[in-house]
Amino acid sequence: LLSESNARLGAARKLTSSRGRREAGRFLAEGPQAVREALRHRPGVVIELYATPAAAERHGDLIALAEHAGLTVDEISPKSAGALSETVHPQGLVAVCRTLTRSLVDVIADGPRLVAALVDANDPGNAGTILRTADAAGADAVVFAGDSVDPYNGKCVRATAGSLFHLDVVVVDDPKELFANNLLSLATSGLGAVELDDLDLSVPSLWLFGNEAHGLPAAVLEAADVRVRVPIYGHAESLNLASAAAICLYASARAHRFNSAGPEGPA
Amino acid sequence: LLSESNARLGAARKLTSSRGRREAGRFLAEGPQAVREALRHRPGVVIELYATPAAAERHGDLIALAEHAGLTVDEISPKSAGALSETVHPQGLVAVCRTLTRSLVDVIADGPRLVAALVDANDPGNAGTILRTADAAGADAVVFAGDSVDPYNGKCVRATAGSLFHLDVVVVDDPKELFANNLLSLATSGLGAVELDDLDLSVPSLWLFGNEAHGLPAAVLEAADVRVRVPIYGHAESLNLASAAAICLYASARAHRFNSAGPEGPA
Secondary structure (H helix, E strand, O other): OOOOOOHHHHHHHHHHOHHHHHHHOEEEEEOHHHHHHHHHHOOOOEEEEEEOHHHHHHOHHHHHHHHHOOOOEEEOOHHHHHHOOOOOOOOOEEEEEEOOOEOHHHHHHOOOOEEEEEEOOOOHHHHHHHHHHHHHOOOOEEEEEOOOOOOOOHHHHHHOOOHHHOOEEEEEOOHHHHHOOOOEEEEEOOOOOEEHHHOOOOOOEEEEEOEOOOEOOHHHHHHOOEEEEOOOOOOOOOOOHHHHHHHHHHHHHHHHHHHHHOOOOOO | OOOOOOHHHHHHHHHHOHHHHHHHOEEEEEOHHHHHHHHHHOOOOEEEEEEOHHHHHHOHHHHHHHHHOOOOEEEOOHHHHHHOOOOOOOOOEEEEEEOOOEOHHHHHHOOOOEEEEEEOOOOHHHHHHHHHHHHHOOOOEEEEEOOOOOOOOHHHHHHOOOHHHOOEEEEEOOHHHHHOOOOEEEEEOOOOOEEHHHOOOOOOEEEEEOEOOOEOOHHHHHHOOEEEEOOOOOOOOOOOHHHHHHHHHHHHHHHHHHHHHOOOOOO
16 A cells, blocks of 8 residues: 555645646546546546555456556555545545646647537536536537636546546636637527527537526627527526536537438538 | 524424425425525415525515515524525525425326426436426426435425426326326436437427436336437437436427427417
């Protein structure tokens, strides 16, 4: 067992804070699902892997996968695993990963068809859930803009359920940068003039989702090509942010699918 | 200010436990949004209303609305308000409400077009979010079946954002009861044989959503008319329960809308 005073383990513990992650350019991915997706989808992204003896035994396949990738797996105590965890029930398996962030310019140069951007979204669970949904909908990238939560926050990483390693992650300080491209920008708003089902979503699109309580900033609403309203059929005042994002992103996925492989064949 | 040892206040405090709610047939609705929707949409459902002096001042409109409905608003200390709250930041405004549960037989007799059922869903935040989405999608009722969370759990009530008062709430112990009706029953499953976009959703439907980790029980999957898969376009293994529910319920809402008021006119 690695001692609690081990220097590498001490450096890993610092990654539970936003500042520690920023200074090191590294973050923690906890649990078998996150570790598996990191090892499978992102060669080289896992730098260190820590496991309690129980977790190492339970997840022999992952330990083998890690060793095959040239990693040495360090065994740690449950107490040390708890100190690396942001969950109530630590899973005993934690990877130190390089941050994956790409620049928006590079991502746009690749010609993405579907991008989701969070502007000032500050709930890490919601942000991670939206990233997971964006992955399921086939999005190429998720942008964390303005005062949004750190994508490498432990709660956010956990809510992505491994999807963080499946698509491009971008961090942008000034939301204005979101509009310097050819994507159709779609700002979600309960007061949007265009209803979701009336949109042509077959073109490459950038969805903009705002803060859980306050929505999108006025400047972002104005800068977007379209202000879109998800229709409300009952008496609800609004939708939860992650639910609205799921409806919008899947509307795009459906349009892309039926436009490129529908009855008329590829567009 | 009402004393902390006041008998009514003591009875209200017991409603923070599932057992207390069951025994009294009452529950707590906290915060201005829940209280407003209860007073507006469900005459007679609010039995008592408690407010801190600060909350009473901040929400004078609600106090007036309550008094207009014949209620006496009791002022309580912030400490008493905290004891009635299940949130980290108590909002100082709490209503004691009659539980709203209807029987499934009565709900079905009304001829609903869209019903959502949770089977063994045990995360109160997810359950409340799905109820809120069901309301937005125009659903007539939400059923809490099997080992699902208590719909009147404080965290669930909060996540509904007032929607709990907008539609019918049903509790069913045995999920078998869900199938004794003419609704098209749609079981969500990552392994479902039919893809969401290939379904005809224009008929009255019952959506079935399972447990966050284990999905729907085998018996429910078998009993349903159709096993439905939400397509995954990227590399995500699955969708978050509430996100999947949002996509499915809005697919139904869209089908109902375009079938009853589309270009061809009412069906």
